[in-house]
Amino acid sequence: MTKDERRKTKDEYDLIIVGGGMAGASLACALADTGMRMAIIEAVPWQSNQQPSYDVRTISLSHGSRLIYETMGIWQQIDPQAVCPIYSIHISDRGHPGMTHLDRKDAGVEALGYVIENRALGAALMNSLEANKNVDLISPATVSEVDVGEKLATLTCSSEGEELIVQSKLVVIADGGRSGLRDKLNFQTSVDDYQQTAIVCNVTPGKPHQHCAYERFTPSGPLAILPMNDRRCWCVWAVKSGDVDEYLSLSEQQFLEKLQKEFGDRLGRFSRVGKRYAYPLARNRVSETISPRVVLVGNAAHTVHPVAAQGFNLGLRDVTWLAEVLAEAHNESQDVGALEVLQRYEDIRAKDTKRVSAFTHGMIKLFTSQLVPVIAGRNFGLLVTDMVPEFKHALLKRTMGLSGRQSRLARGLSLKQESVYSRD
Ligand SMILES: Cc1cc2nc3c(=O)[nH]c(=O)nc-3n(C[C@H](O)[C@H](O)[C@H](O)COP(=O)(O)OP(=O)(O)OC[C@H]3O[C@@H](n4cnc5c(N)ncnc54)[C@H](O)[C@@H]3O)c2cc1C
Known part of the structure; x- marks a missing residue:
């Protein structure tokens, strides 16, 4: 959409996603078939090599994340040359005998996870969004203010030297771990450096x-x-x-x-x-991820240590549940920005977020300690996990992103407008 076209349109959306990184773009893709009118506002020019979310890094996606992207039709669009399957995982403690080995055979899956080049995932997400008529891509544009009104939120953006005003029922803040808008909107954040x-x-x-x-x-x-x-x-x-x-x-x-x-x-x-x-x-946590007409997802909602490669896998689970709750509300002609709708989402996500944040934080504390009893305890733990099938199975499930309640997209079910939603 050109700037002139934008000025002519009323610029009122069901939802606006601030940040077209992995979390924001994945949410728009997840909602692509729901008939909701959406805009993504991204600060860095769309498809530019400077996009910070799709940089030179690679990311480990769990088996569960693959299932989600498969249902969304994104997995099939990722360049296979940029994807390497993980068949096994070897965990060890330097200088000590403790170790655990996880294998795809123990889980009965093709791979426990996949190492993917961020740029290839970004290309698949961006290409899919460009082909979607329900999504307006507003980029480069930086959101500087969000004013929440009774029926709509109003966003002020600067786009190539011009001011742009857009409105929506719901604003999804997906602007990353150093989210400026999270602070402006008074979400309380605690940081562990x-x-x-x-x-x-x-x-x-x-x-x-x-x-x-x-x-x-x-x-x-x-x-x-x-x-x-x-x-x-x-x-x-x-x-x-x-x-x-x-x-x-x-x-x-x-x-x-x-x-x-x-x-x-x-x-x-x-x-x-x-x-x-x-x-x-650093680890970032917020006390609430929602307020009227506003919700935080991805790194804006939580940043965790990259140990065990949990960060974006967690963010993708946020995305699938938010998409499911919003699609259901939209299908029932409810206001998607209403606090009771957003509360349903937060109630579903709180446990997983707390668990992953505590798990990764606990691993860092446990494995950086040089106290002899702690070293002995953690090595015993690694050996026991390796030997006791129940422990190994629990760790495998978590590693593959399959613990706890699974969203529709994770179960291979679409969010198409006419679908019947269940809250099981
Ligand atoms: C070293 C390292 C390794 C990691 N490895 C893994 C791994 O193996 N597996 C895993 O699951 N996770 C991993 N992670 C975590 C993962 O990288 C993040 O969870 C993921 O990038 C978060 O995506 P996001 O879209 O929430 O945020 P970001 O990637 O930060 O994207 C935010 C987007 O918002 C845009 N933006 C910012 N402000 C504005 C604004 N005001 N207006 C408009 N747009 C704006 C930015 O340009 C950007 O495109 C790793 C992290 C690190 C640091």
């Missing part, structure tokens, strides 16, 4: 990875080596934030030596490393 920074890069191991994802806990933070195509691996290494400049300025050889020392030689000698990028790590 891990004093860790993730260094991410490609590395080439000496031996084939055989589709195994390694999670190794070290005293400075967890180190993940994940399988990629072309015999490469993706490295996510949490180091002390005070040391990050040193790690980034090391020569390739020096960096690989340090990595080798922490990871060991399960994959032979690392021979090459790609460009290194750094992401400071």
